[in-house]
Amino acid sequence: MNELDVPVGRRVGAKAAAALEKQFGIRTVGQLLRHYPRRYLERGELTDLSSLALDEHVTVLAQVTEVTVHSMRNRTGARVQVRIGDGRGTLDLVFFAAKQWSAQKYERELAVGTVGLFSGKVGLYSGHRQLAHPVYDVLPDADEDAAAALAEKPIPIYPAGAGIQSWQVRNAIAPIVAVLPPLPEPLPPEVRERRELIGIDEAVRSVHDPATLSEAMTARARLTFEEAFVLQAALLRRRAALAELATTPRLPRADGLLSTFDARLPFSLTAGQQRVGEQVAADLAGSAPMHRLLQGEVGSGKTLVALRAMLTVVDSGGQAALLAPTEVLAVQHHRSITTMLGDLAEAGMLGGADVSTRVALLTGSQSTQVRRRMLLEAASGEAGIVVGTHALLQQHVQFADLGLVVVDEQHRFGVEQRDALRAKGSTPPHLLVMTATPIPRTVAMTVFGDLETSTLDELPPGRSPVTTHVVPGDHPTWMARTWQRVREEVSGGHQAFVVCPRIGGGETDDDLAPVGGEDEPAPRRPPLAVLDVIESLRAEPALAGLRVELLHGRLPVEEREATMAAFAAGQVDVLVATTVIEVGVDVPNATAMVVLDADRFGISQLHQLRGRIGRGSAPGLALLVTEAPADSPARERLDAVAATTDGFALSRVDLEQRREGDVLGAAQSGFRSSLRLLRVLRDEDVIVMAREDAQQVVDADPDLSEHPALAAAIDDLVGGDREDYLERG
Ligand code: ADP
Ligand code: MG
Secondary structure, three states, X not given: OOHHHOEHHHOOOHHHHHHHHHHHOOOEHHHHHOOOOOEEEEOOOOOOHHHOXXXXXXXXXXXXXXXXXXXXXXXXXXXXXXXXXXXXXXXXXXXXXXXXXXXXXXXXXXXXXXXXXXXXXXXXXXXXXXXXXXXXXXXXXXOHHHHHHHHHXXXXXXXXXXXXXXXXXXXXXXXHHHOOOOOOOOOOHHHXXXXXXXXXXXXXXXXXXXXXXXXXXXXXHHHHHHHHHHHHHHHHHHHHHHHHOOOOOOOOOOOOHHHHHHHHOOOOOOHHHHHHHHHHHHHHHOOOOOEEEEEEOOOOOHHHHHHHHHHHHHXXXXXXXXEOOOHHHHHHHHHHHHHXXXXXXXXXXXXXOOOOOEEEEEOOOOOHHHHHHHHHHHHHOOEEEEEEOHHHHOOOOOOOOEEEEEEEOHHHOOHHHHHHHHOOOOOOOEEEEEOOOOOOHHHHHHHOOOOEEEEEOOOOOOOOOEEEEEEEOOOHHHHHHHHHHHHHHHHOOOEEEEEOOEOOOOXXXXXXXXXXOXXXXXXXXOOOEHHHHHHXXXXXXXXXXXOEEEEOOOOOHHHHHHHHHHHHOOOOOEEEEOHHHOOXXXXXXXXXXXXXXXXXXXXXXXXXXXXXXXXXOOOEEEEEEEOOOOOOHHHHHHHHHHHOOOHHHHHHHHHHHOOHHHHHOHHHHOOHHHOOOOOOOOOHHHHHHHHHHHHHHHHHOOOOOOOHHHHHHHHHHHOHHHHHHHHHO
């Protein structure tokens, strides 16, 4: 058996193996070797104890300077007080020993002069910082000869947890690394040479047991590159395999739906829509299926680009499916597409145009009767366009000739779901993926690296600027002013949204908006709820006489649709809603948005929400209400949103604040668990280089028969089952 596949339990003790699996899901030697140190401590440099922050969990390297044992009155136990120092500051350790002998154990192990690693949470006791009952690992005394080498040798600090300490991880890995057989090298020699990277064996050894800090850094650089390279090779190979597939070319008909639609458009396409439209048309006309990512600013008109692609396919006799992440959005898409098409969507009906089709809607909550009709329209080909949610993915949903799949707001769909829908075509359908908000280039390269990318970077003319302010929610005069502003907008003939993070009414926490960072302080109170807020707004003097309605995901679908339609028709002045309005809602007359407990929302969510206003000729006003303190990360996030409406800039800030796992999204790429060192923002240059190199390798050797170690690394990365799409396609 390959050493990398050997169960950890055969190389380390049963207890350590169990802890490694429980804490980190590590089962094999290969996985353990990829559990890299988080950082390194240098022996020469003791931890700066004066800089430790209260309440933080720390691991410090320091020397014992003082030990005192205090016996406890009326008890058999003792309190052992240890002071450690780094030459500048000191830190106290306190241990409570129930028995005399255990007090002696501390005295013995932590004699004055001992150097060790101490790990615990920094607390405060009578004005002095201390660790209560820290776990510790005493470093062996360096004998004369080894002293010089050891003095320089950095100590790896591993990601650790409640069940397993950093040094226990180190103790598990060290003996394995010491006797490791040669490992398969996934990087081709020419790539290693070009990028001046050390070999895999040296890298794995040095990352876990470096002689110097610079050796550790060299190893990390190599391993980081390897992650980027294997990932890019996987994506490019997927792309190459997809390009090999043959499909039906889709061309618009002269005097068909597309040209009729274009001729009737009340505005002209933006330059970006024109350019991207041509790219898409060229893809659709090709005999290999399109795989394109369409990204762009909120409100840049992605839907129109997608609709024109759908019409092209319908012109060619095929069908298009539009997959939306939520029911509200599917309904909204269905409505806006039907409206945009007018009589072009009324095939078979009195008054339908000569060239025309039908637009079907499929969602989970439709009545059986409606559903059956929609299924029939899809299966017979009567409906050229089928809009739906996940319900579209179900087995019994059939198409006569599915030629194009458009996935909206890709962030909520996984690769498998894309593939499931794709499998419904008799030849592989073309695929267009739209993101909700713009994403940085290397993120696109990493997450959507198997897709070609198009970007809409301008908004259609006639958009109005949206001004955004952060409002302190615990400030009564500011809040009064906020509702007054809403009143003014309504008096000016406009409408407003009030967005809350929660529905309320004793529901579970399921519908809580995700919170930004993990470093947020504990919430002071439950987030504001639509059901409560609507009551207080109906009693709010500034809003007296206004038509205030509510919208949230727990209302029956018909009710939601009716409310949205009433709002769109101007029959509702203020709509109090959850994030159900986040995407797709298009009511140009809405000019104001108040987001309550705005700190509960992420940056891209706020940007997306704000995209609901400023869609008409009047300027928009977004008020982000928060009680988060002025210098908190949450407040910084809101200030960033208020400072710019540039989605690319905001997506960077967003990614910087979020954890990497969220950036990639497990469901989305399936790669999350495999990326250890690579950071999509910090390592942009690495990703770009790795992609170039991987492109060359995959071009020259598409099935990687000359690169078995790379092929194996890819299989590891994407997981065996994930490659199925290649066969299925
Ligand atoms: P996105 O999905 O990119 O956020 P939408 O497709 O919802 O943006 O477009 C927002 C609005 O802009 C829609 O009302 C749409 O009809 C309108 N729109 C799209 N393209 C143009 C254009 N070229 N000129 C004027 N308005 C446009
Ligand atoms: Mg949209």
